[in-house]
Amino acid sequence: MTATEVLESASTDWIAAATAVGITLRDGVAERDREGAISTAAFDLLRSSGLSRALVPTEFGGGGASHREMGDILRALGRHDSSTAVAFAMHSHLVATQVWRHKHGMDASAVFEKVSAGAILVSTGASDWVESNGRAERVAGGYRVSARKGPASGCEVGTVAVTSIRWDDAPEGPQVIHCAIPLSAQGVRIEKTWDTLGLRASGSHTIVFEEVFVPDAAVALIRPAAVWPPILNVVIGAALPLVLAAYLGIADSAVELVAASLAGRGDPHLVTSAGEMTNAYTTAADLIAAMFTDSENLGFANTDVHAARTLSRKTVAADALVETVRLAIETVGGVGYSRGCPLEMWYRDIHGCLFHPLPRAKQLRFSGHVLLGNGPLG
Missing domain, CATH: 2.40.110.10 (Butyryl-CoA Dehydrogenase, subunit A, domain 2)
Incomplete structure (x- = not known):
């Protein structure tokens, strides 16, 4: 499948489609990182490939992808172009929120029609x-x-x-x-x-x-303005699995680089470090998978408890993602500290996951208040 091939929802290989876009973008990633410039071409490809409307139900002109499949798309894109993947996750989570509304009997047709026509939501x-x-x-x-x-x-x-x-x-x-x-x-x-x-x-x-x-x-x-709005429970449940999936793609690439660079090495310190990296990576991947499972393909109930559990998983997964890439650098050694190695950029990029709502200190208060029956704001 090429990066510009329009998707057919009934037989779409979402990972292949996202990978095709990612490979097309990959060669310019380092230069865009140095210049701090977003790729306009990336979003043109996301539109023309059909990925920008993948989550929209088929009856509204979209691809009919599931919540987890959209996560797979973002994860595959994050392996190649983390900045584009995270920016695209912002559009995707807004569409996911509308899908939740649609599944719960609310009219989201106006948004779906705009996205199917090529709109990118910010x-x-x-x-x-x-x-x-x-x-x-x-x-x-x-x-x-x-x-x-x-x-x-x-x-x-x-x-x-x-x-x-x-x-x-x-x-x-x-x-x-x-x-x-x-x-x-x-x-x-x-x-x-x-x-x-x-x-x-x-x-x-x-x-x-x-x-x-x-x-x-x-x-x-x-x-x-001062009362917890239930709509944010929906946004949390719809958004955070997708956002973390984009960052998981960064961790995927870091682990793959370590495995390829040190294949066959048996130095005790390298083996131990690689094992520790694997623990962090597995923790992150399992938590993100659990977030998608509990989302029930955007059928989850709008409750403070679901939001608190999602936020708790986000905090622990984010810490594990950062630790994964840190340990990848430690395992490969000094070369990972060089700008000639992509681990240097991935380590900077992976830290972005810490700042999506809610940062650790605020999440702890939120989840603690909900557990103790105080409501999210106490």
Whole structure:
């Protein structure tokens, strides 16, 4: 299967399709990492190959992939181009959330039709969370909003920002408006603020909204600003398995490099180090697999308990992923510390998994509160 072959849902080899795209992109990865530039061509390939609509149900023009199959796609892509894989996971998790809604009897057809037509969704969730930020003002037919949202992975190649804006002057007290804003809308611009240790080519810049009009039809939800919103349980359950799958692809490549570089070596210290790396790698892979199993192909119940369990697995898996690549460098020796070896970039990139919601300290409080019956926010 070529990188530009349109997928047929009934017989798609999703891993082969993602691998074809990844191989096409692989030669430019190091240069894009040095320049900090997202690959526009990558997202053109993700559209033309059908991968950007893989999760959309077939009746809406998509590929009908399962949640786990979408994870396989991201994992395969992450083996070759980690920045693109993680940025693509941001689009994919938003589609997955809509699939959850569809499976639970809610209308997601408008989003599905946009994605099937080639839209790339951009998430601002990492900077929004419960209380959100920005300023919304009620005007005739909608809202006038201003905010800065970053990091927003893939925003340079995206079509629609899925975001939330704080509405402090709401009659019922401070509220949060969840809405979709076209990145082509008047008053929207991108500030290139992404200059980081790793995932440098993910295009995770800042979206700036300046007095942007959001019509009522583009508002999906209005909720209290200080109360845990059940929609975030859905986002957590849909998103984190996919996001971690992209990072697992990085760990796959690191382990494969060690196995190929040191094949047949029996030095005791190398064997021990390789065994320790295998333990960390197996822990990460098993936890991520369990996240997909418990998602029940996006049929999971919207509960605080499911979200807390997913977040706990995310923390432990993220630590194990970082440890896997660290031990890969330790096992191969000093060459792994050189920029001439891809382990150096993979080690920088793998650390990105620590910063997706929720970071360890916040996750511990969340999961602890839920266990003790306090609710996620205590």
